[in-house]
Amino acid sequence: MSIHHEFIQDIQPKLVEWRRQFHRNPELGFMEYETTYAIGKELEALGFTLYIGRDALKSTSRYGVPSSKEIQQHEANISSSMEEEWLNKMKGGHTGLVAVWNTGRTGDHLAFRFDIDALPIKEKADDQHLPYKKGFHSQNQGVMHACGHDGHTAIGLGLAHFIASHSSELNGKFTFLFQPAEEGGRGAKAMTDKGWLYEVDYFYSGHIGIQDLPVGTVAASTKGFLASSKWNVTFKGQSSHAGMKPEDGRNALLAAATAATQLYTIPRHSEGVSRINVGKLSAGNGRNIISDYGYLELETRGETKSINDYMQEQARRMIRSSADMHNVDATIDFVGETEPMICDDEMISIVKETCQSSSNIMHIINIANVSGSEDASFMMNAVQSHGGKATYMLFGTKLSDNHHSPAFDYEEEVLTVALDTYIHIVKGGHLFE
Amino acid sequence: MSIHHEFIQDIQPKLVEWRRQFHRNPELGFMEYETTYAIGKELEALGFTLYIGRDALKSTSRYGVPSSKEIQQHEANISSSMEEEWLNKMKGGHTGLVAVWNTGRTGDHLAFRFDIDALPIKEKADDQHLPYKKGFHSQNQGVMHACGHDGHTAIGLGLAHFIASHSSELNGKFTFLFQPAEEGGRGAKAMTDKGWLYEVDYFYSGHIGIQDLPVGTVAASTKGFLASSKWNVTFKGQSSHAGMKPEDGRNALLAAATAATQLYTIPRHSEGVSRINVGKLSAGNGRNIISDYGYLELETRGETKSINDYMQEQARRMIRSSADMHNVDATIDFVGETEPMICDDEMISIVKETCQSSSNIMHIINIANVSGSEDASFMMNAVQSHGGKATYMLFGTKLSDNHHSPAFDYEEEVLTVALDTYIHIVKGGHLFE
Amino acid sequence: MSIHHEFIQDIQPKLVEWRRQFHRNPELGFMEYETTYAIGKELEALGFTLYIGRDALKSTSRYGVPSSKEIQQHEANISSSMEEEWLNKMKGGHTGLVAVWNTGRTGDHLAFRFDIDALPIKEKADDQHLPYKKGFHSQNQGVMHACGHDGHTAIGLGLAHFIASHSSELNGKFTFLFQPAEEGGRGAKAMTDKGWLYEVDYFYSGHIGIQDLPVGTVAASTKGFLASSKWNVTFKGQSSHAGMKPEDGRNALLAAATAATQLYTIPRHSEGVSRINVGKLSAGNGRNIISDYGYLELETRGETKSINDYMQEQARRMIRSSADMHNVDATIDFVGETEPMICDDEMISIVKETCQSSSNIMHIINIANVSGSEDASFMMNAVQSHGGKATYMLFGTKLSDNHHSPAFDYEEEVLTVALDTYIHIVKGGHLFE
Amino acid sequence: MSIHHEFIQDIQPKLVEWRRQFHRNPELGFMEYETTYAIGKELEALGFTLYIGRDALKSTSRYGVPSSKEIQQHEANISSSMEEEWLNKMKGGHTGLVAVWNTGRTGDHLAFRFDIDALPIKEKADDQHLPYKKGFHSQNQGVMHACGHDGHTAIGLGLAHFIASHSSELNGKFTFLFQPAEEGGRGAKAMTDKGWLYEVDYFYSGHIGIQDLPVGTVAASTKGFLASSKWNVTFKGQSSHAGMKPEDGRNALLAAATAATQLYTIPRHSEGVSRINVGKLSAGNGRNIISDYGYLELETRGETKSINDYMQEQARRMIRSSADMHNVDATIDFVGETEPMICDDEMISIVKETCQSSSNIMHIINIANVSGSEDASFMMNAVQSHGGKATYMLFGTKLSDNHHSPAFDYEEEVLTVALDTYIHIVKGGHLFE
Numbered sequence A, B, C, D: 001m002s003i004h005h006e007f008i009q010d011i012q013p014k015l016v017e018w019r020r021q022f023h024r025n026p027e028l029g030f031m032e033y034e035t036t037y038a039i040g041k042e043l044e045a046l047g048f049t050l051y052i053g054r055d056a057l058k059s060t061s062r063y064g065v066p067s068s069k070e071i072q073q074h075e076a077n078i079s080s081s082m083e084e085e086w087l088n089k090m091k092g093g094h095t096g097l098v099a100v101w102n103t104g105r106t107g108d109h110l111a112f113r114f115d116i117d118a119l120p121i122k123e124k125a126d127d128q129h130l131p132y133k134k135g136f137h138s139q140n141q142g143v144m145h146a147c148g149h150d151g152h153t154a155i156g157l158g159l160a161h162f163i164a165s166h167s168s169e170l171n172g173k174f175t176f177l178f179q180p181a182e183e184g185g186r187g188a189k190a191m192t193d194k195g196w197l198y199e200v201d202y203f204y205s206g207h208i209g210i211q212d213l214p215v216g217t218v219a220a221s222t223k224g225f226l227a228s229s230k231w232n233v234t235f236k237g238q239s240s241h242a243g244m245k246p247e248d249g250r251n252a253l254l255a256a257a258t259a260a261t262q263l264y265t266i267p268r269h270s271e272g273v274s275r276i277n278v279g280k281l282s283a284g285n286g287r288n289i290i291s292d293y294g295y296l297e298l299e300t301r302g303e304t305k306s307i308n309d310y311m312q313e314q315a316r317r318m319i320r321s322s323a324d325m326h327n328v329d330a331t332i333d334f335v336g337e338t339e340p341m342i343c344d345d346e347m348i349s350i351v352k353e354t355c356q357s358s359s360n361i362m363h364i365i366n367i368a369n370v371s372g373s374e375d376a377s378f379m380m381n382a383v384q385s386h387g388g389k390a391t392y393m394l395f396g397t398k399l400s401d402n403h404h405s406p407a408f409d410y411e412e413e414v415l416t417v418a419l420d421t422y423i424h425i426v427k428g429g430h431l432f433e
Helices: A005-024 A033-046 A068-076 A084-090 A149-165 A188-192 A252-263 A305-325 A345-355 A376-385 A413-429 B005-024 B033-046 B068-076 B084-090 B149-165 B188-193 B252-263 B305-325 B345-355 B376-385 B413-429 C005-024 C033-046 C068-076 C084-090 C149-165 C188-192 C252-263 C305-325 C345-355 C376-385 C413-429 D005-024 D033-046 D068-076 D084-090 D149-165 D188-193 D252-263 D305-325 D345-355 D376-385 D413-429
Strands: A049-052 A097-102 A109-115 A173-179 A202-208 A217-223 A227-236 A274-283 A293-302 A329-338 A363-369 A389-395 B049-052 B097-102 B109-115 B173-179 B202-208 B217-223 B227-236 B274-283 B293-302 B329-338 B363-369 B389-395 C049-052 C097-102 C109-115 C173-179 C202-208 C217-223 C227-236 C274-283 C293-302 C329-338 C363-369 C389-395 D049-052 D097-102 D109-115 D173-179 D202-208 D217-223 D227-236 D274-283 D293-302 D329-338 D363-369 D389-395
Touching: A005 A033, A005 A149, A005 A413, A033 A049, A033 A084, A033 A097, A033 A149, A033 A173, A049 A084, A097 A149, A109 A149, A109 A376, A109 A413, A149 A173, A149 A202, A149 A413, A173 A188, A188 A376, A202 A345, A202 A376, A202 A413, A217 A345, A217 A413, A227 A252, A227 A305, A252 A274, A252 A293, A252 A305, A252 B252, A252 B274, A252 D252, A274 A305, A274 B252, A293 A305, A305 A329, A305 C305, A345 A363, A345 A389, A345 A413, A376 A389, A389 A413, B005 B033, B005 B149, B005 B413, B033 B049, B033 B084, B033 B097, B033 B149, B033 B173, B049 B084, B097 B149, B109 B149, B109 B376, B109 B413, B149 B173, B149 B202, B149 B413, B173 B188, B188 B376, B202 B345, B202 B376, B202 B413, B217 B345, B217 B413, B227 B252, B227 B305, B252 B274, B252 B293, B252 B305, B252 C252, B274 B305, B293 B305, B305 B329, B305 D305, B345 B363, B345 B389, B345 B413, B376 B389, B389 B413, C005 C033, C005 C149, C005 C413, C033 C049, C033 C084, C033 C097, C033 C149, C033 C173, C049 C084, C097 C149, C109 C149, C109 C376, C109 C413, C149 C173, C149 C202, C149 C413, C173 C188, C188 C376, C202 C345, C202 C376, C202 C413, C217 C345, C217 C413, C227 C252, C227 C305, C252 C274, C252 C293, C252 C305, C252 D252, C252 D274, C274 C305, C274 D252, C293 C305, C305 C329, C345 C363, C345 C389, C345 C413, C376 C389, C389 C413, D005 D033, D005 D149, D005 D413, D033 D049, D033 D084, D033 D097, D033 D149, D033 D173, D049 D084, D097 D149, D109 D149, D109 D376, D109 D413, D149 D173, D149 D202, D149 D413, D173 D188, D188 D376, D202 D345, D202 D376, D202 D413, D217 D345, D217 D413, D227 D252, D227 D305, D252 D274, D252 D293, D252 D305, D274 D305, D293 D305, D305 D329, D345 D363, D345 D389, D345 D413, D376 D389, D389 D413
Parallel strands: A109 A173, A109 A202, A202 A389, A217 A363, B109 B173, B109 B202, B202 B389, B217 B363, C109 C173, C109 C202, C202 C389, C217 C363, D109 D173, D109 D202, D202 D389, D217 D363
Antiparallel strands: A049 A097, A097 A173, A217 A389, A227 A293, A227 A329, A274 A293, A274 B274, B049 B097, B097 B173, B217 B389, B227 B293, B227 B329, B274 B293, C049 C097, C097 C173, C217 C389, C227 C293, C227 C329, C274 C293, C274 D274, D049 D097, D097 D173, D217 D389, D227 D293, D227 D329, D274 D293
16 A cells, blocks of 8 residues: 555545635636735645745746736735735735745755636536535636636645655655746746746646546646747727717727637648637727727637747737728737647656556556647746756546636546645655665 | 896806816716716705606616616715615616706796716826816716716706796796716606606707807707617627637627627618717637627617618628627617607797897807717607607807717807807797797 | 601600610620710711710720720620721720711800710529510620610710701700710710810710609709729739648738728718728639639719718728738729719709600609719819809619619610700700800 | 669650640640540550540539530630540540550459649749740640649559550559549549449559658658538629619628638637638629629538538538628538548558669658648548558659649659659559569
8 A cells, every 4th residue: 555545545635625715716817815825824834935926936027917906906805814924925916936845855856836826707606516516616706716726726735735744755855836827828937037947857737637538547748738829909099979970980999800800810820730819809988989999818829839920920910900901009918928848758757657556546648639828838948948857747537617618617536636646756756766 | 138147147157167066977877876966956956846766767768777786886886975865766777857847827838858977988187188187077987978968967957047046037837857878878768758748848958069160159950860779789609718629619709799890881871871880899708718708889870760770670680690600699689779850940940039139149050960869859759749849959169079089078168158048048939929 | 746746756766776786785894896886887877077986085094994805805706897997996995986066057065975885794584674575685695784875875876866857957066975984984084084075065964764763754953973983903912722731821812802891891971971882802713722812893982072082091091901911912903983073053944944845754853862973974074164064864764673783674765755855955955045 | 673664764755745745735623625535545545445534434423513604615625636426425524534454364453543634723924934934834824734633644644554565564453543623622522433443452542742852752651631521602692783772782792701701710620630711702793783693612621521520510600691691692512522531551561662672762751741632532432441452642842832823833753753653563562462
């Protein structure tokens, strides 16, 4: 029987409790104040050295920070029980934290990244949806953990408990990156640019769900994560009374609608996967006013940086032309990006060898093929360019609905499997070598 | 010298003061709680018989009532100084009031309609803009009197003062309709359906600005007001992760954008003026989610009911097709309408004859040609179909920018001219005949 | 009984015969070789002085001349019976003729304009359609007299017969302009620029049908003809294999389709009637090739020159933007125009007074309101700017289908009414005064 | 030295001569009368048994046959030197032929497919373009061998010469399919349905160019050919005069343009490659007529049948919606298709082993990845479903421009390499086993 079997059994109820607690209180990217505080207090108690907010990330490398107004509104609603010092470190959208554990013994430096943000989705409210049925659904109207980051955070806490309680059996150094704002590819670069990854030997991250794999299946690595770029576009025209002076308007709503439609006509690329999506459009103020304002949130993706560059070049021209079409101005703001990423073969071996003894892991796949985008790519590329190795794993679970859907949910058993994977890696992969 | 010259001189500062007070505190249609209260308290003091909120309009005939949430938010912010009884009568979006003055002497029954609502426009904040420079700009972020209804309301109060203070010189009965929600053609039908207009002999309403006429010029009647209809359209699709499962989405953002663009392609009509405008579009929740939601606010107009029906028929088909194009569902809500309206020739004579002695009115035009839409049309058509006569006047003023623009403003002298016109009508047109 | 009643009775069968002959052999604008020849030989026999082709119009003022290839193909098919000298004068798309009759006696100079071209429409082939049933339908596949110019030409020949045979009773001078290429506003300017109109005292032209008036009704003048401009637009992109290299294409088909759709979104103009139409679009060569070629034929119209200029300005920007949207080039060729035109009041009196004695004319309307475009406007404006008077009349007839429809047809009795109108004008209006 | 080295050397000039002859006289699919005749007369002289036109293909299985009018025009222009019997067999678009050679000795049955049709592309006319410079450019205006089928045909003739002249050294049976109308996936199914493939043991076909490989490189097999479907779409609306009665039109041009634009917005599919292309759009008759007619030629593709089915389902709905949008009718005609195809591994071995001794072939690639579509798929699937094996090879050559471009050209040395490949296969792969 595995040496840490008991630990897993004991912590299992905590994993579920944490997950549900985070699920109940989801926060959007760069506004994870309470989430960061909850993580931090847990780790502080365990004895980790903490770097919070501005100490954990480079402020100017953040992409797509919410408006001061949104941030201030959110800050105003923060539970009064938060310590002032913590709030001050996070103020202005500097959320997330880095926690370091040094065994004091020579050994590898491992880094783990867990993303902690939620999505602007209104959670489904019916009894088919477990979080609602069990009463741990979102208490923040219009915000939802619909991509499983609540689970990721719980797994990270579980792993931290393991390391703290088994420190005497471990060598080397462990860095935990609880990253804000993964959605939209906005937060990883800011942590990367702070320098946390340059001396890391082995980097691990992963995701629950993604592929249609049963609980108990783990993919030791992934391929196919797409380069991506995220833009906000603002159109400025001229309002006018739509009945009395239609010819005086310069219609920014039509410019935005035209751009949205035309962007989807960018040709497919013969060299690999490409994507375009306009996920948000808002324009206009009143029914009888020709709109002087339009706004888009969009993203491009490509299997390679070059395909994503092609998508961006086409998109830029089309947005400019749509504005010109309706005689309005357009401004493009770059608010996020991810890079393509390649997992190291050596990591597949490590995962396979260390995890084969796990009783929770039924099946290990070498490489899973996906087509999303991940800003963990910045961290992985930083590790690799400094001589380290990196992988991004998947942890199988049945889903009740697609990621980013109002009825998204997963089997909580996946939390145990994922934690067990990390523990086997920590114990087997790096301890005795 | 005119018999009421002194009255006009005395009340002039009040007109400006009222106008600026309403300008400072603009409220959107069916949310004119404080506006109604301010009007009502003034008229109550003068001795008018008041019918407030539910007593003034037919609840079910209101079009485009804001959502309960918006109404409740607004109600929650109402100044605590408002009497509870008033608030109760208005609760749930039942704003506006009808005020009646009966001289007790046989005579004509005259009705005056003043519209009191503001627009969802963010007022310009620079020193070129007089309301900002003088400090009476909107205190309600994103709401603005950008169509002059603040002035209309002030004129109405001025006329009420005149009637109350000169009652002994007057015959007959006077009904004042302070109408909510003119913008969008949403409020007039509800007052009309309550029955106020059926026994009216002469109906007067009007607008400041509209045409490029100097202060001192009055149009005794207008033609060209368009029939119109106002719709809200909701598209429901299916969300999906835009990178991982684009083919599973049913894109409601694209449906809304397609509808918006295509609606403008409805052919012009050879028999007269037509209009289409999508004034608002919002769709989608997040950048990397295929949108399951789209929303439009639009209006059609036509010189005749039949042309407007043509526009509606085309629009309905196009909206349905746009939804089908992207495999989503569309729901159309009818939220407002206006009718075409024809002023009575007899009214032109009355205005011309009674006003020729005014020293404030330099020039009277018989008929001004316009192309907006007015829900006063419901009232006028109700008066006329019961044997009464009706007109809709214009009061000239230079404008600093178009109606419905963030920098809209007018010369406050027009308030005097307009009030003087109403007073001459009241005194000359109906008293001694 | 009218002095020329017998003439009318005698010529009636000829009118129908001519009309059917032209209907059977329709020719497109600037390719009316056989039509011009047929007219010319008839007038030559009557003794008119003829100016054919290059002698009748200014070559460089023609708009929208067909390609050399089309012209050569048509020239190659011309009946071998045409005299070489005639063909030479017309070669290269110089069709139409001017015929002059001088009575030798002092008097007014009257000009009459008859347009002679047909349309690129495939005539309906069923027994409901009279020309088909009676066997005088188009023998030129895809070309059709669907606007009544066959009738106009016949009326012109009838009037020429009258003048030749009644010359001794007439004074002054008569100029007949048998104008090519009215459709598309392409031919009138070329005849105008040749100088025929500068010394004309009275100019008459007209149209059969247009308004829903019964046979026997004549409109002495018209208003509402729109200024217009006609453009051909060519898009040049880059072809590529649509399956193997979609990203290498620059899609001119999409640019053309986008332009076509967007042009209809040009806002209506508050100051008057506007129109836009893309009447032809062709793009692409093969199904699996990304198209490098797109082509549009379009027109803009406006109630005033300034409204038409507005439409042109918007259209130009939108076409340029559509090209830019899909990264292709666009070239705009200006191929035709018409001006607004205003009939002289004096002409209404002339028509009414001279025609009241006609037994064929039941009813005379002063002014008919229309909304098409007419390049007779160039001639009328030239006459008026040199001190002459001008009118454009309508001759009522029931139509079997709209102008420019495959099943268009009219009652042939209208030919008699129209000829009788012209004869009354010639005899009564200018002879004895 | 290879046993047939001399044969290759001797036939090399013939290969070039044939290629240039076919290049000079390109014919579109199902109109390859002269091409078929030229091939047939060559094979007849060699002693092959011929099956021409109706005898070679199943008439009703042809897709996308040109209109009778186009066929008749082409037939009218056929050189008078063609034997009447041949013309009769091909009349009505029954082109292509099957040629059979039986050695009389037991052995494998090999089939070779060569496609013979050209494309509707106007060949580039400048001295940079070799065919033009050397004077063998297309003599058929607007038709061009821009995909190398002229070379394929020449290779086929070369192989036929080899088999005829080396028959005594060979065993088994050889079937040559000179297939019409490969472009658009229109001809292969008709030959397949005639039953030629059911008893074939080994099937070979291939393409010159496609991938950027140097002359001397051969790909023994390919993967990635896409399932595809080809549609023609006709829209029928209602014409009307665009100036006088715009509201009476039902605009088929706008329906076609809307469909063309919207079709490109079909979402990418996460499971593999998809394509959409509208390669041709024509609509409308005249500038000032609202178009009653629109026409599209389009194709969908998918990496799997299921992805192509997804594309078709989306496309069908969008076309229907575009028609409904503008109140017109749409008819979809299915005019071609290809299937995905999988080359047999055994064939790779055969090609590699037999060809390694060739002095013309420098390099053999096992599998080349492509993304076009090929109706040879019907033949391959037919062979494989009856127990045979099949492959589709590529023959490397530098291209002067993309396939389907007006400046497309290849290095003629590829013809030698390809023929040498086929000869090695015939000799080595199947003879002595």
